[in-house]
Amino acid sequence: MNQVHPHTPHHGAPHDRHQEHGTDGQAEILDLDAEVLAEHMASITAWLPLRTGPRQIVDLGCGTGAGTFALLDRFPDAHVTAVDTSAGHLQHLREKACARGVEKHVRTVRADLDDPAWPDLGSPDLVWASASMHHMAHPDRALRSVHDALAPGGLFAVVELAGFPRFLPESAPAGRPGLEERCHTASDRFHAEHVPHRGADWGPMLTAAGFTVEGERTITVNIDGSRSEAIGRYALGSLRRIRGAAAATLSPDDLTALDQLLDTGGPHSILRRDDLTVRTERTVWAARRT
Known part of the structure; x- marks a missing residue:
């Protein structure tokens, strides 16, 4: 299952299903997503209509732990069961938990949530699924499984992304203005076929x-690139992932211009630009088991 971004529909997600090949590159974009959008993630965890502080949390499709650690920041006494299909991502998450000194609060479970039989996830007070539900082959079945696992009165938070973030101004790049939007259009066609939810x-x-459903909220993200050097790397990783979905339908000139942006050693590299912004939306649904 995938987490991000962007995000990595895979944001990509940022968001394709987690597979072992390409795990390192996907882990990097998930970590960058968590770093760049930390403030917005914190605003979502603060908004959740919880009756009491949760003690047991499940993070479905946890990726490298953006949601896991945002939830532990908000609820430091809680214990989180982090679930993903990628052994590499789970190992990365465990290493981050140790580095943060919260390893006793984190349990990792490797599982494919499209399997009809889920592992025992306990009886959580809160289940969190960020950028993972849309990857489910049978989301209706998964939703019922979450409902049955939750403690009575427990909350399910579904966070979803409005596709990959945008980074470039409409006038960029020189000679091919509007390139990023055309890339998104091509990528959206690909994902409409392969990730229908x-x-x-x-x-x-x-x-x-x-x-x-007790609440729904859409958060608009608009972050100036000067706020963090990570934004350039985030843009680079995101556009690399979009290229994979969009390359088959882009014009030769657009593909050339995109590859110039992705050439980190070239004069037109996106890492050299000082006009980047992160623009996207995230929507969260808060649903209770009554």
Whole structure:
């Protein structure tokens, strides 16, 4: 399962299903997503309509732990079960937990949540799924599984992304203005075929699975690139992932211009630009098992 971004529909997600090949590159973009959007993630965890502080949390499709650690920042006494299909991502998450001194609060479980039989995830007070639900082959079944696992009165938070973030101004790059939007259009066509639940309205599906939806919130992200040097690397990683989905339908001139942006040693590298911004949206649904 995938987490991000961007994000990595894979943001990509940022967001393709987690596979062992390409894990290192995907781990980097997931970590950058967590770093760049930490403030927005914190605002989501603070918004959750919880009745009491959760003691047991499950992070479904945890990736490298953006949600796991944001939740532990918000609820430091909680214990998080982090679930993903990627052994590499789970190992990376464990290493980060040790570096943060919270390893006793984190348990990792490797599982494919498209399997009909889920592992025992306990009886959590809060289940968190960020940028992972749209990768499910059978999301209705997964939603029912979450409902059955939650403690009575427990909360399910579904966080989804509006595709990959945008970074470039519309006038960029010189000679091929609007390139990024054309890349997104091509990528969206690819993902509409291969990831049909991306961009779905999860409210009705949550209700159908037996939840009571108690809140929905869309957070607009607009971060100036000067705030962090990580934004350039985040843009680079995101556009690399978009290239894989968009290359087949881009014009030769657009593909050339995109490759110039991705050439980190070239004069047109996106890492050399000082006009980047991170622009995207995240929507969160908070649903309770009554």
